[in-house]
Amino acid sequence: MQYKYVLTAFAGLLAATLTGVGEYLLHFDALARFSATGYEYMSDIPAARSTLGHFIAVAGATLYPVGCYHIYLMLRPANVRIAFSAFLIASFGFIVGAVWIGSRASIAALTQLPVSNEINQLIDLYVLRYETLLHVIRATTLILSLIIIWLSLSGRSHYPKWIALLNPIVLLIASFVLFLVLPDIGKHVMPIALNVAFFIFFAVSLPFAFKAQRRSLKI
Secondary structure (H helix, E strand, C coil), X not given: CXXXXXXXXXXXXXXXXXXXXXHHHHHCCCCCCCCCXXXXXXXXXXXXXXXXXXXXXXXXXXXHHHHHHHHHHHHCCCCHHHHHHHHHHHHHHHHHHHHHHCCHHHXXXXXXXXXXXXXXXXXXXXXXXXXXXXXXXHHHHHHHHHHHHHHXXXXXXXXXXXXXXHCHHHHHHHHHHHHHHCXXXXXXXXXXXXXXXHHHHHHHHHHHHHHHHHHHHHC
């Protein structure tokens, strides 16, 4: 497919944008209660906002595996097997992440119901069944980032070596640091930190995708 480097980069950008917008609608709390125990930060989110965010985020999340394929294409010259492993691992993480993000509107509605033993039991089940999935996407993002560092530093990928410093896990940590240092700004980034990290990464990757595309068309 012609222009696959560039088109998949744009797909990754679109995935991060849509999922980020949707997750912002699902999670943003003006009081920045993200460090509080439980789901207090969802207590004031209107149902209509959660529903809109739900559909936007789920639609965006479906595009993330295409963005993962872009990363594979960019890393492939360094080591095709490891690059393809990164694609599979990261895609698996984002598929699991799509399941997680698809549950957020429901937990928001559940936590806004009057407190009862039955509701608390349902919330406990939600934590077990869905919050566990969040650890999967974090773990796969870490593995992907380590592979990006490894293969980009080899000097044989389509990336310059310095892109190792802008891997997704470092950008994710930077969002948490921003929230701690500048909470008035960070509270807008914190609810969508993973999407912000991948948006920045795909945006930085895009110029190098154009270069890789030009080289491939000359061959």
